[in-house]
Amino acid sequence: xxxxxxxxxxxxxxxxxxxxxxxxxxxxxxxxxxxxxxxxxxxxxxxxxxxxxxxxxxxxxxxxxxxxxxxxxxxxxxxxxxxxxxxxxxxxxxxxxxxxxxxxxxxxxxxxxxxxxxxxxxxxxxxxxxxxxxxxxxxxxxxxxxxxxxxxxxxxxxxxxxxxxxxxxxxxxxxxxxxxxxxxxxxxxxxxxxxxxxxxxxxxxxxxxxxxxxxxxxxxxxxxxxxxxxxxxxxxxxxxxxxxxxxxxxxxxxxxxxxxxxxxxxxxxxxxxxxxxxxxxxxxxxxxxxxxxxxxxxxxxxxxxxxxxxxxxxxxxxxxxxxxxxxxxxxxxxxxxxxxxxxxxxxxxxxxxxxxxxxxxxxxxxxxxxxxxxxxxxxxxxxxxxxxxxxxxxxxxxxxxxxxxxxxxxxxxxxxxxxxxxxxxxxxxxxxxxxxxxxxxxxxxxxxxxxxxxxxxxxxxxxxx
Ligand SMILES: Nc1ncnc2c1ncn2[C@@H]1O[C@H](COP(=O)(O)OP(=O)(O)OP(=O)(O)O)[C@@H](O)[C@H]1O
Ligand SMILES: [Mg+2]
Numbered sequence: 001x002x003x004x005x006x007x008x009x010x011x012x013x014x015x016x017x018x019x020x021x022x023x024x025x026x027x028x029x030x031x032x033x034x035x036x037x038x039x040x041x042x043x044x045x046x047x048x049x050x051x052x053x054x055x056x057x058x059x060x061x062x063x064x065x066x067x068x069x070x071x072x073x074x075x076x077x078x079x080x081x082x083x084x085x086x087x088x089x090x091x092x093x094x095x096x097x098x099x100x101x102x103x104x105x106x107x108x109x110x111x112x113x114x115x116x117x118x119x120x121x122x123x124x125x126x127x128x129x130x131x132x133x134x135x136x137x138x139x140x141x142x143x144x145x146x147x148x149x150x151x152x153x154x155x156x157x158x159x160x161x162x163x164x165x166x167x168x169x170x171x172x173x174x175x176x177x178x179x180x181x182x183x184x185x186x187x188x189x190x191x192x193x194x195x196x197x198x199x200x201x202x203x204x205x206x207x208x209x210x211x212x213x214x215x216x217x218x219x220x221x222x223x224x225x226x227x228x229x230x231x232x233x234x235x236x237x238x239x240x241x242x243x244x245x246x247x248x249x250x251x252x253x254x255x256x257x258x259x260x261x262x263x264x265x266x267x268x269x270x271x272x273x274x275x276x277x278x279x280x281x282x283x284x285x286x287x288x289x290x291x292x293x294x295x296x297x298x299x300x301x302x303x304x305x306x307x308x309x310x311x312x313x314x315x316x317x318x319x320x321x322x323x324x325x326x327x328x329x330x331x332x333x334x335x336x337x338x339x340x341x342x343x344x345x346x347x348x349x350x351x352x353x354x355x356x357x358x359x360x361x362x363x364x365x366x367x368x369x370x371x372x373x374x375x376x377x378x379x380x381x382x383x384x385x386x387x388x389x390x391x392x393x394x395x396x397x398x399x400x401x402x403x404x405x406x407x408x409x410x411x412x413x414x415x416x417x418x419x420x421x422x423x424x425x426x427x428x429x430x431x432x433x434x435x436x437x438x439x440x441x442x443x444x445x446x447x448x449x450x451x452x453x454x455x456x457x458x459x460x461x462x463x464x465x
Pocket of ligand 2: 189
C-alpha cells in the first residue's frame with residue numbers, strides 16, 4: 001500500500017490499546033485514520049469527517065453491535081464496514097452479513113489479515129481503479145488533454161501514433177479545415193476533439209453537429225440562424241451553428257449525408273466566413289474552423305453527384321484517415337483493458353482479470369463496429385461476469401470461438417497464398433518487377449511494398465532485371 005491509495009478509515013474499539021495499535025498500523029501503511037473507543041465520538045467523527053471505511057468492534061459494552069451497525073448503515077449507506085470480534089455467534093454473523101458488512105475479522109487478527117480486508121473494501125478497489133485509469137500508461141495524450149475531451153486516447157500501434165501526429169499537425173493550423181474519414185466507431189470524433197482542444201481555439205466552443213439528424217426543412221436555419229417571423233414557427237430570433245461557433249470549431253459529423261442544396265450554402269459560408277440568417281439582410285462575420293467526418297466513400301459520392309467536389313476541396317485541407325481496429329490489432333489489448341477498468345469502476349466492482357483466450361479471440365475478430373463495438377461488448381461482458389475473471393463466455397463472439405482460430409488460419413493461409421503467388425509470378429517474369437506487377441494487376445510500387453512487407457528478397461542479379 002502507498003500513500004496515494006488514501007482512503008479514510010475510522011477504527012472503533014473499546015479496547016483502547018488495540019484501537020491505537022490498529023490506527024497506527026493503518027497510518028504507517030499510508031491511510032488517513034482515526035480511532036475511538038467512545039460511542040458518542042464514533043457518531044460525531046462519522047458526522048464530521050468523510051470516512052470511507054469503518055472498522056467496528058462488535059463486542060460493545062452496554063450496546064448491541066447489530067443495532068449499531070444498522071444505525072451506521074442507515075445513516076451512511078456508502079460507508080464500507082468491517083466488523084471485528086473475539087467471538088462470532090451464528091446470529092451475529094447472519095446479522096452482520098445481512099446488514100452488508102464487507103468482512104469480519106476474528107480477534108486477535110494479524111496485520112496481514114487486516115490489510116487483505118481493507119484492500120477488499122469497495123472504496124479501496126475503486127480508488128485503485130481510478131488511479132489506474134487516471135494514469136493509464138497506454139494513453140497517447142497527456143492527462144490534462146484527456147480530461148478536457150473526457151477520455152484518454154488509447155493505442156500502442158504505429159497507426160495510432162500516426163493519427164495522433166496528424167491531429168497535432170492539424171491543431172497547429174487553427175484555420176485549416178480537416179476531413180476525418182474512417183469506418184463507424186473508429187474514433188473520428190475523438191480525433192476531432194483532440195484537434196480542437198490542442199489548438200488555439202481550445203478555449204472556445206467545440207460544437208458537434210450531425211446534419212443527418214436534422215430535418216431538411218430546418219437545416220438552413222440551424223446552420224445560419226433565423227429572424228423572428230421569417231417563417232411559420234420562427235417565434236424568436238435564433239443564432240445558427242456558424243455564429244455559435246465563432247472562434248471555435250464546428251464538427252460536422254456524417255458530412256456525406258448533407259443535402260446537395262445546403263452544400264452550396266455551406267461552401268460559401270466556409271469560404272467567406274460571412275453568414276446571413278434566414279429572413280435577415282445583414283450578413284454577420286464569424287470565425288470558425290470546420291472539422292468534418294464521414295464513414296462513406298466520399299469520392300464515390302462526388303462521382304455520383306451527391307457531394308460537391310468544390311466543397312470536398314474546401315473541407316479537406318487536411319485529411320486524416322482512421323484505420324479500422326482490425327488493421328491495428330495491437331491496440332485491441334490496451335483498449336480492452338482500459339474499458340474493463342472503466343466499467344468495473346462505474347459498476348463499483350474490483351479490477352478484473354482478463355483470460356488469455358479473450359485476448360487471442362478478440363485480436364483475430366474483425367470488429368465491424370470498431371472501438372465502439374469493443375466498448376459495448378466489454379461493458380456487457382462485465383455485467384455477465386460472475387467472479388473477477390473475464391472469460392470468453394462473457395463475450396458475444398463466443399460462438400465464433402472455434403471459427404476464430406479458423407479465421408486466423410484463413411488469414412495466415414491467404415497471406416501464404418499471396419507470398420507464393422508473388423514468388424511464382426516473379427519467377428515467371430524472370431524477376432522483372434514491372435512485368436510481374438502488370439500480371440498481378442497492381443502497380444510496381446504496390447508490388448515493392450508487398451515484397452517489403454513479406455520480406456521477399458530477390459538476388460541482386462535477379463533484381464537488376
Ligand atoms: N483511441 C481510443 N481510445 C479510447 N477510446 C476510444 C478511442 N477511439 C475511440 N474511442 C471510443 O470509441 C467510441 C467511438 O468513438 P467515436 O464516437 O469518436 O467514433 P466515430 O468514428 O465518430 O463513430 P461514428 O462513425 O459512429 O460517428 C467512443 O466511446 C470513444 O470514446
Ligand atoms: Mg461520430
